[in-house]
Amino acid sequence: MAAGDSGDAVAKVLAAFREEQARGVASRxxxxxxxxxxxxxxxxxxxxxxxxxxxxxxxERAALGARANAAKVEIESxxxxxxxxxxxxxxxxxxxxxxxxxxxxxxxxxxxGLHPVTVVRRRIERVFLRMGYSxxxxxxxxxxxxNFEMLNFPxxxxxxxxxxxxxxxxxxxxxxxxxxxxxxVQIREMSRRGAPLRIIVPGRVYRNEALDATHAAVIHQxxxxxxxxxxxxxxxxxxxxxxxxxxxxxxxxxRFIPTFFPFVEPGADVAMTCIFCxxxxxxxxxxxxxxxIMGAGAVHPKVLENCGIDPEEFTGFAFGLGLDRIALLLxxxxxLRLLLEGDQRFLRRFAFES
Ligand code: DAH
Numbered sequence: 001m002a003a004g005d006s007g008d009a010v011a012k013v014l015a016a017f018r019e020e021q022a023r024g025v026a027s028r029x030x031x032x033x034x035x036x037x038x039x040x041x042x043x044x045x046x047x048x049x050x051x052x053x054x055x056x057x058x059x060e061r062a063a064l065g066a067r068a069n070a071a072k073v074e075i076e077s078x079x080x081x082x083x084x085x086x087x088x089x090x091x092x093x094x095x096x097x098x099x100x101x102x103x104x105x106x107x108x109x110x111x112x113g114l115h116p117v118t119v120v121r122r123r124i125e126r127v128f129l130r131m132g133y134s135x136x137x138x139x140x141x142x143x144x145x146x147n148f149e150m151l152n153f154p155x156x157x158x159x160x161x162x163x164x165x166x167x168x169x170x171x172x173x174x175x176x177x178x179x180x181x182x183x184x185v186q187i188r189e190m191s192r193r194g195a196p197l198r199i200i201v202p203g204r205v206y207r208n209e210a211l212d213a214t215h216a217a218v219i220h221q222x223x224x225x226x227x228x229x230x231x232x233x234x235x236x237x238x239x240x241x242x243x244x245x246x247x248x249x250x251x252x253x254x255r256f257i258p259t260f261f262p263f264v265e266p267g268a269d270v271a272m273t274c275i276f277c278x279x280x281x282x283x284x285x286x287x288x289x290x291x292x293i294m295g296a297g298a299v300h301p302k303v304l305e306n307c308g309i310d311p312e313e314f315t316g317f318a319f320g321l322g323l324d325r326i327a328l329l330l331x332x333x334x335x336l337r338l339l340l341e342g343d344q345r346f347l348r349r350f351a352f353e354s
Contacts, residue, residue, distance in 0.1 A: 138185035178206035192305035227316035264297025294321035
C-alpha cells in the first residue's frame with residue numbers, strides 16, 4: 001500500500017465517521033453498531049488503519065501513524081460523547097416514564113358501595129329526619145306478645161295467618177319468633193317512652209314465604225309512628241304525600257283504600273301513582289294507574305292503652321312499608337331475588353353512594 005493510499009484511508013475513515021456522527025444515534029443498538037464499525041477490535045475501521053501502518057516502510061510509518069492516531073483519538077472521544085449523550089437521553093426517558101403527572105385525576109380507591117336497600121333506607125330516613133322524626137330500633141327475635149298480642153292480634157285471630165313466621169321457641173311464656181314486621185317496635189317505644197312520640201323504624205323482618213320474584217322470607221320494612229295530641233288521618237295523609245313526593249317526584253299522587261290491620265282504626269292500603277305509566281295504566285299496575293305501596297292508619301285506641309297511653313288524650317297514626325319493594329320500584333329491578341343473592345355483577349352496577 002502506498003503512503004498516499006494510506007493517507008486517503010485515514011481521511012475516508014474520518015469522513016465516514018463524521019457523516020455517521022452527524023446523523024447521530026437514535027438507540028443503544030445504533031450506538032453499538034457505530035462503535036463496532038469504527039472501533040471494533042476485530043473488524044473495526046480504526047484498528048484496520050494501524051494494520052496498514054505496519055505494512056509501510058519505516059520512513060513513512062511515523063507520519064501516517066501520527067495521523068491514524070489523531071483519527072483514533074478524535075473518533076474515540078466522539079464515540080464516548082455519543083455514548084454519554086445516549087445515556088443521558090435514556091435516563092431522561094426512564095424518568096419521564098416514572099414521573100407522576102400531577103395534573104391527572106386521582107385514582108379512586110375501591111371502597112365498595114351501598115346495597116340498593118341501604119340506599120333506599122337512607123333516602124327515606126333523610127326525608128323523615130327532616131320532618132323531625134327520630135330513628136328507633138328493636139330486636140329481630142321477638143315474642144308473640146309484642147309482635148302480635150299487644151298490636152291487637154288476638155291469639156286465634158285470622159289476621160295472624162297473613163304473617164306466618166319462624167318460631168324459635170313455643171315453650172316460653174310468650175313464644176319467641178322472628179318478627180314478622182317492624183310494628184312491634186311501636187309497642188316497645190310507646191311503652192318505654194310514652195307520648196308524644198315521632199319515630200321511624202327501619203329493620204329486617206321475617207315471613208314463612210316461598211321465594212319468588214316478589215316474595216322472600218327475609219325482607220326489610222320501615223315503620224312510622226306519630227303519637228301526639230290531636231293527630232288525625234289528615235296528618236297521616238299529608239305526611240305520606242310529602243314523603244312519597246320526596247322519594248318519587250312531586251307529581252306523585254296518593255290514594256287511601258280502607259282495609260283492615262288489627263293495630264289501626266281506620267286502616268288503609270296506600271297506593272300511589274304508578275311510576276311506570278304515571279297513572280295512565282300499564283302492565284306493572286295491572287291497568288289501574290296505581291301501585292300499592294304501604295299499610296297505614298290511625299293507631300288503634302287499644303294499642304295506645306296497651307302501652308299505657310291514654311287514648312282520650314293522645315291519638316296517633318302509623319304506617320309500614322317494604323324497603324325491598326321500594327328499591328325494585330325506584331331502580332326498576334324486575335326481581336326481588338336480585339337484592340338477596342349478593343351477585344357482584346348486579347351489586348356493582350347498583351352500588352350507589354347516597
Ligand atoms: N305491619 C304491617 C305489615 O307488615 C304493615 C303496616 C300496616 C304497618 C299498617 C303499619 C300500619 O304501621 O299502620 O303488613
